[in-house]
Amino acid sequence: xxxxxxxxxxxxxxxxxxxxxxxxxxxxxxxxxxxxxxxxxxxxxxxxxxxxxxxxxxxxxxxxxxxxxxxxxxxxxxxxxxxxxxxxxxxxxxxxxxxxxxxxxxxxxxxxxxxxxxxxxxxxxxxxxxxxxxxxxxxxxxxxxxxxxxxxxxxxxxxxxxxxxxxxxxxxxxxxxxxxxxxxxxxxxxxxxxxxxxxxxxxxxxxxxxxxxxxxxxxxxxxxxxxxxxxxxxxxxxxxxxxxxxxxxxxxxxxxxxxxxxxxxxxxxxxxxxxxxxxxxxxxxxxxxxxxxxxxxxxxxxxxxxxxxxxxxxxxxxxxxxxxxxxxxxxxxxxxxxxxxxxxxxxxxxxxxxxxxxxxxxxx
Amino acid sequence: xxxxxxxxxxxxxxxxxxxxxxxxxxxxxxxxxxxxxxxxxxxxxxxxxxxxxxxxxxxxxxxxxxxxxxxxxxxxxxxxxxxxxxxxxxxxxxxxxxxxxxxxxxxxxxxxxxxxxxxxxxxxxxxxxxxxxxxxxxxxxxxxxxxxxxxxxxxxxxxxxxxxxxxxxxxxxxxxxxxxxxxxxxxxxxxxxxxxxxxxxxxxxxxxxxxxxxxxxxxxxxxxxxxxxxxxxxxxxxxxxxxxxxxxxxxxxxxxxxxxxxxxxxxxxxxxxxxxxxxxxxxxxxxxxxxxxxxxxxxxxxxxxxxxxxxxxxxxxxxxxxxxxxxxxxxxxxxxxxxxxxxxxxxxxxxxxxxxxxxxxxxx
Numbered sequence: 001x002x003x004x005x006x007x008x009x010x011x012x013x014x015x016x017x018x019x020x021x022x023x024x025x026x027x028x029x030x031x032x033x034x035x036x037x038x039x040x041x042x043x044x045x046x047x048x049x050x051x052x053x054x055x056x057x058x059x060x061x062x063x064x065x066x067x068x069x070x071x072x073x074x075x076x077x078x079x080x081x082x083x084x085x086x087x088x089x090x091x092x093x094x095x096x097x098x099x100x101x102x103x104x105x106x107x108x109x110x111x112x113x114x115x116x117x118x119x120x121x122x123x124x125x126x127x128x129x130x131x132x133x134x135x136x137x138x139x140x141x142x143x144x145x146x147x148x149x150x151x152x153x154x155x156x157x158x159x160x161x162x163x164x165x166x167x168x169x170x171x172x173x174x175x176x177x178x179x180x181x182x183x184x185x186x187x188x189x190x191x192x193x194x195x196x197x198x199x200x201x202x203x204x205x206x207x208x209x210x211x212x213x214x215x216x217x218x219x220x221x222x223x224x225x226x227x228x229x230x231x232x233x234x235x236x237x238x239x240x241x242x243x244x245x246x247x248x249x250x251x252x253x254x255x256x257x258x259x260x261x262x263x264x265x266x267x268x269x270x271x272x273x274x275x276x277x278x279x280x281x282x283x284x285x286x287x288x289x290x291x292x293x294x295x296x297x298x299x300x301x302x303x304x305x306x307x308x309x310x311x312x313x314x315x316x317x318x319x320x321x322x323x324x325x326x327x328x329x330x331x332x333x334x335x336x337x338x339x340x341x342x343x344x345x346x347x348x349x350x351x352x353x354x355x356x357x358x359x360x361x362x363x364x
Numbered sequence: 365x366x367x368x369x370x371x372x373x374x375x376x377x378x379x380x381x382x383x384x385x386x387x388x389x390x391x392x393x394x395x396x397x398x399x400x401x402x403x404x405x406x407x408x409x410x411x412x413x414x415x416x417x418x419x420x421x422x423x424x425x426x427x428x429x430x431x432x433x434x435x436x437x438x439x440x441x442x443x444x445x446x447x448x449x450x451x452x453x454x455x456x457x458x459x460x461x462x463x464x465x466x467x468x469x470x471x472x473x474x475x476x477x478x479x480x481x482x483x484x485x486x487x488x489x490x491x492x493x494x495x496x497x498x499x500x501x502x503x504x505x506x507x508x509x510x511x512x513x514x515x516x517x518x519x520x521x522x523x524x525x526x527x528x529x530x531x532x533x534x535x536x537x538x539x540x541x542x543x544x545x546x547x548x549x550x551x552x553x554x555x556x557x558x559x560x561x562x563x564x565x566x567x568x569x570x571x572x573x574x575x576x577x578x579x580x581x582x583x584x585x586x587x588x589x590x591x592x593x594x595x596x597x598x599x600x601x602x603x604x605x606x607x608x609x610x611x612x613x614x615x616x617x618x619x620x621x622x623x624x625x626x627x628x629x630x631x632x633x634x635x636x637x638x639x640x641x642x643x644x645x646x647x648x649x650x651x652x653x654x655x656x657x658x659x660x661x662x663x664x665x666x667x668x669x670x671x672x673x674x675x676x677x678x679x680x681x682x683x684x685x686x687x688x689x690x691x692x693x694x695x696x697x698x699x700x701x702x703x704x705x706x707x708x709x710x711x712x713x714x715x716x717x718x719x720x721x722x723x724x725x726x727x728x
Contacts, residue, residue: 085445085513092515120484123510123521124601146487149449151456157487158522237488 002222006141006229008236011161015140015225017218021168022056022130026063032163034101034126036064041091043114044105047074048132051174056105056130068094072113076261079113079147081156087117101126101163107133108266112154115145119160127162132171134183135267137221138190140165141228143236152322153253159237169217177210181302182267184209187220188297189274190227193244196340198223199297206300244342247334248273251353254319258311271303272360279356280348281335290336306363313357317350366586370505370593372525372600379504379529379589381582386420386494386532390427396527398465398490400428405455407478408469411438412496415538420469420494432458436477440625443477443511445520451481465490465527471497472630476518479509483524491526496535498547499631501585502554504529505592507600516686517617523601533581541574545666546631548573551584552661553638554591557608560704562587563661570664608706611698612638615717618683622675635667636724643720644712645699654700670727677721681714 001018016028034040040060044053049071060067070090072078091102102125104114111129118127129140146157175183184202191199201223202209208216228245235242252273255264264272278294295305320331333348365382380392398404404424408417413435424431434454436442455466466489468478475493482491493504510521539547548566555563565587566573572580592609599606616637619628628636642658659669684695697712 081445081449088513088520089515092513092519116484120480120520120522122519123508123523144487149452149456151453155456155486156452156484158484159487 002218004222004225004229006161006225007233008143008161011143011236013162013164015165015167015222015229017167017169017222017225019168019170019214019218021166022052022171023059025056025059025130025166026065028164028166029065029101029128030063032128034128034163035099036066038099038101039066039068039094039096040101040103041068041070041087041094041096041114041117042103042105043070043072043087043110043117045072045074045078045107045110048106048110052105052132052171066094068096072110074109076109076148078109079154081147081149084113084117084147087113088121091117091121096121096125098122098125101128103128103130105130105132107131107136108139111136111139112145112157113147115143115160115162116147116157119145119158124160127160129162129165131165131167133175134172134180134217134221135186137167137183137224138186138228140167141225142232142242167221169214169221172217173212175212178265180210180212182265182271184220184301185267185271185274185298185303187224188301189245189247189270190224192274192294192297192336192339193247193334193342194227194230194340195223196338198227199339203297203300210301243332243344244334247336247342248275248277250320250331250333251276251316251357254316255307255311257319257322258315268304271298271305272307274298275305276353276356276360277333277335279359280333280352281337283352283356284335284345286335286337290339293339294336307357307360309361309364311361313354313361316357317354320350320353366582368586368589368593370525370589371597372507375507375525375600377526377528379531379586379593381531381533381585381589383534383578383582384532385530386416386535387423389420389423389494389530390429392528392530393429393465393492394427396492398492398527399463400430402463402465403430403432403458403460404465404467405432405434405451405458405460405478405481406467406469407434407436407451407474407481409436409438409442409471409474412470412474416469416496416535432460436474438473440473440512442473443518445511445513448477448481448511451477452485455481455485460485460489462486462489465492467492467494469494469496471495471500472503475500475503476509476521477511479507479524479526480511480521483509483522488524491524493526493529495529495531497539498536498544498581498585499550501531501547501588502550502592504531505589506596506606531585533576533578533585536581537576539576542629544574544576546629546635548584548665549631549635549638549662549667551588552665553609553611553634554588556638556658556661556700556703557611557698557706558591558594558704559587560702562591563657563703567661567664574665607696607708608698611700611706612636612641614684614695614697615640615680615721618680619671619675621683621686622679632668635662635669636671638662639669640717640720640724641697641699643723644697644716645701647716647720648699648709650699650701654703657703658700671721671724673725673728675725677718677725680721681718684714684717
């Protein structure tokens, strides 16, 4: 079992990563001062519930906990204010009080929704993340929780750190292959922005990681979380450094939006986005190897490295204009300086982005 | 002009109290780093809008601010998630970004709603309170913001401190007399829990305060805010001391609930509630003068000191049982020890409360 501390002063918390941890959920909760005196709310979705709900409830009840469950529909639509209100209803009817905790059993959507419930129920109660996807290694660090507004993603939320994250790698074994691949996209990103050696390790272990080897998976998750934690510890509320985590996300978000949030998984979209950032960097004079090595890395994981031709360039540009990072006809972009190091560049023009988009299409 | 600092470390903020301050709103915003580069959202209600909206917008526009306005229906019903979502829509459509601010122009309801919008828009932007009621001197200190859930009041919220509070006593001159009286109830409470001399001052200046004498009003608001600030500074998130601010609120909330949140104003209900606490204290052996002096104080302000006979005792007890402070057939109560000093008592039985309720009815 690996333990990683996210250092955030009095809001510091551990991430436990290993096999079989879910069986000991009760003792982990007790270790963190969550006693059986107070009801718990467990939030999950209807994909995860058939796989792990019964087991989780059983282990909690064995430990003497009273648990209320709220099962939401799988998918991004659960991050709405109306689902949020329903989960709140479950919390109130279940008699949760100030000393209760909300547990999120699932991927990023469940974590974001349940986290915002925990952040605002009675003005904030404790929150525990139990991620069941690889991608969630990213969202479980940093305390960003939110629901969507019909007009914009993640517009309504809070910074609310969990008291602990319990990452049972056994739950990842049931992930569909496409989600496995897409999950590694953020892990690779953490190598690209911070740690060349880790990027190299990902490349070399690709086969083992895709086969969900527990040892390599646990190490990869730990290192990915550690890099994100290092960034977040320095800039919890995104005033500066934290922006480097957006590598590939500006173009990536546009791809997700133009694809109607269904054609591309988040990890796929940002994989293409990171290829775009590499191209932009090379155009701005950085070494060509940044592009070729990035491409090799994503290619090894079966992730897309080019843009399907049917995506309309102007639609992508239009989506970019809605991005929070757009200002005075210039866009703020995170660009690689080398593998393992990035820079924040504030003067990228729309024409440069248009050119890169066209080039990404030619690669297809 | 009086300035009072609420000391909360890096979240400290000033309360400006005086006549004519609204005319200088723009300079106060600038002084606090809210520049004209970023749109503002002004939230108010349809009672206040006809009186002060035009003037406020005019002064903001004179100072070069772009302002989006959201006018909600006056009254507690505005503290719902659906109104919250509408205000969020206005913020998004108005192009508010991370450096924008939300301004609350109104009483406690507008402050609570707009404050929760500020707390959660893009995970938190700046918040400015411009209270237009006497009662809001209480809610503008301490950072508690919230909306209601259909099942319970203030259940969904956050702690989000404003960057400043601008209290223009001129806006209080248009308050209906009943609201003026009820507004003083929390001010008197601050004397009762903390400062005998201030309670005496309130008693002696009652006539002048009810006549809205600007000088006395400004001093009373300042001292009331200062007492609340002192309590909140020691216990921002209500882990202990802050509970003393609930004097009169346990019975008071029950009275509001049984009255259907319409028969009694909050200030009226807690005035009766504080009479109940005084009676309980005397029953538990405290000096009889606590009761007579409390009664004299509220009487001087034309506030109710007894319970209308038509309120059903068992309905009140039932409402109490829903209170967060109820546990194992015992209730946590804030009880006076003397005028200006209270204690938190954890073993009040339902029978004792029943007796006090009956006694409050006999006084009617």
